[in-house]
Amino acid sequence: MTYEAVRGMRDILPEEVGCWTLVEERVRDVARLYNYREIRPPIVEHTELFSRGIGEATDIVGKEMFTFPDKKGRSLTLRPEATASVVRAYLEHGLHVKEPFQKLFYLGPMFRYEKPQKGRSRQFHQYGVEAIGSLDSSLDVEVIEVAWTLMDSLGLGGLSLRLNSIGCAQDHGRYREVLRAHFADRITSMCPDCQRRHKENPLRILDCKDARCQEAIAAAPGSVDHLCEECARHFAEVRRLLEHASLSYRIDGRLVRGLDYYTRTVFELVSQDLGAQDALLGGGRYDDLVAKLGGPPTPGVGFAGGMDRLILVLAERANAPCADERLNLFLVALGEKGRAFALDLTRALRREGVSVDLDYRGRPLRKQIAYADSIGARLLLVLGENEIESAKGRLKEMDSGVEEDVALTPAAIADAISRRREEWNSSSSQSKSPRT
RNA sequence: GGGAGCGUGGCGCAACUGGCUAGCGCACUGGGUUGUGGUCCCAGGGGUUGCGGGUUCGAGCCCCGUCGCUCCUCCCA
Missing domain, CATH: 3.40.50.800 (Anticodon-binding domain)
Incomplete structure (x- = not known):
């Protein structure tokens, strides 16, 4: 074999493409059902968009981006996710002036420089929706409902929704201190990573799976108990509306997402069939992102799902629905x-x-x-x-x-x-x- | 980034404690006298055993390196 594909990038062969086109069609159908309109941002963006938007301190920006200089020496990056691009387009084309409330969806390849394994490659594919311009709790619930409806339309049961609220920017600061205080007297018996996290960002300790840390984590106060009055009210409303819509969920006080722009509601839909890479889709609110990228203060909420993982799960279940076009x-x-x-x-x-x-x-x-x-x-x-x-x-x-x-x-x-x-x-x- | 395992024709596998021209199944190509497929029979093509070094009389098997894959960890989609 003379050439092989670049590490972490794989071919989707004709035999598999039927499954992909079917999933893509379902995404488009469901998005349209909820009046989300497709947007197709470019795959390459200025590096700064991501370092600003996603956060300098995140793993994604810190070590996982495909970044390279163009011929004039500007730093460009293959998008590691699409929310920042969607917001950039929202601002660049004056959508926020024309009609500040926008419901958009996208579909396409993303790139992260990580160690490849099952359900995690360097070029992967995401679909996602973004609802920009309203703080209403019913919109959080709508976005979650879009996700559930899509899974239903693909015949995927047995999934569970993990839900949390991490509050607004002010809450983050306070909660961080609460955590720091909580772990302070036992941090020496915890793993080295957590000792570092304790200084840098104690929120990340909650994600740790090291056995030494579990006891302390289990005893840690949840972010939900440290929300400001307004965020607490917002979250209570989200929960009430979810129950009203008969959408089951489990509160997971340890759910903190890896992108800095999240505020308030965060959620993940997980599957048991995926081993370590169990998150099928995840999202939440990003009420400060638009302003951070230079626009007027504008709230937003959305999610992104991994198509590769979705198709993996579909393939493991019997009678996976795949488009099957036969020659006449x-x-x-x-x-x-x-x-x-x-x-x-x-x-x-x-x-x-x-x-x-x-x-x-x-x-x-x-x-x-x-x-x-x-x-x-x-x-x-x-x-x-x-x-x-x-x-x-x-x-x-x-x-x-x-x-x-x-x-x-x-x-x-x-x-x-x-x-x-x-x-x-x-x-x-x-x-x-x-x-x- | 850390840990473990694995790389043999396109795919799935075999080859005793290192020992003959590296086999088998599927797939592929041709044929079973140019008029009907998915069954069967015959024949055939295709591998410098991921790559590079080393040890040895001799390496697919052992050692080192390298690349890649898988799993765990990490992170997330």
Whole structure:
């Protein structure tokens, strides 16, 4: 093997693409259902957008970005997430002036320089929604509902929602001190990482999984108990509305997300099927981000989900829904005459919107048919002297073996196929797929 | 970033304590006298054993390095 893909980047081959397009379609359908509109920011941004937006002190900015200089020496970065880009676009194009309240969604590749493992590659794909311009608790709940609805539409049950509120910027400062005080007298018996975190950002201690630290963490006060009056009220309302909508959740006082811009509501949807990389999607409020990036004080809330992980989970469950587009018709050409006839017929049928293919390698009849079968063609039509002379052929259904006479005109064949389309569409996603 | 394991044709695997031209299944190609597939039979192509060094009479097997993958940790999607 002479070349291989760059570490942490992988090919999505034709066999898998069906699952991807299906998930993408569902994301778009659900987003539209809730009136979120698609936005497509570029993949490369000025490095500063992320270091400002996501936070200098975060792991993402500190050590996980694909950053490089352009030809004029400006520092550019492959986006590690999309929220900062969406907010940048929101401000750059004056959306905040035209209509400050915007509901947007996106879909696409993100890049983080991490050690690759299952469910975590350096180029990965996220979908996400952002609702910018309102502090209303019902919007937090709507965003969470979008996530649940999407999972439902993919037939994914058995997921759980972890929920927390980390309060506003002022609350963060106070809570940090509360934690620092809590851990102060036992920090010496905790892991080295936590001793560092204790100084830098005690919030991160809550994320630690080291056995030595668990006791102290379990006894730590939750952020929920240290919210200011307004944040507490906001969170209570979020919870009330979630319950009202019958969306179950579990309060997790240890849930602190890795991006600095989060405020108030934070949440994660986790799956048991994913091992260490169990977060299927996560999000929350970012009420200070727009202002931090130079805009007017504007609240926002959103989430991002990992498509790669989602597809991994779908694949592990039985009957994963995958788009399965099968070729309508394969023409088997016999001899010179048959070949010429088949080429013309192919062109005519394609103009009629019928997907058709034929042999390009001069293979014998038997192999042509075997090939048609292996690529999952729905119908087969043999074109030899007999057919051309009589202007009649036999259309064979590959799955059942049933044959039907047809006139060899594009219109007649296209008609015979369109009669079957409905039946194909209703059974396509579960029926036998090609190459299995 | 730290820890552990693993790299043999496209895929899945085999090769006794280092010992003959590195095998098998699937897939692929051709054929079983150019008119019907998914079964069967025959034949065939394809690997400098991830890469680079070393030890040895001899290395797919041992040692070192390197690259990659997997899992845990970390982080998150």
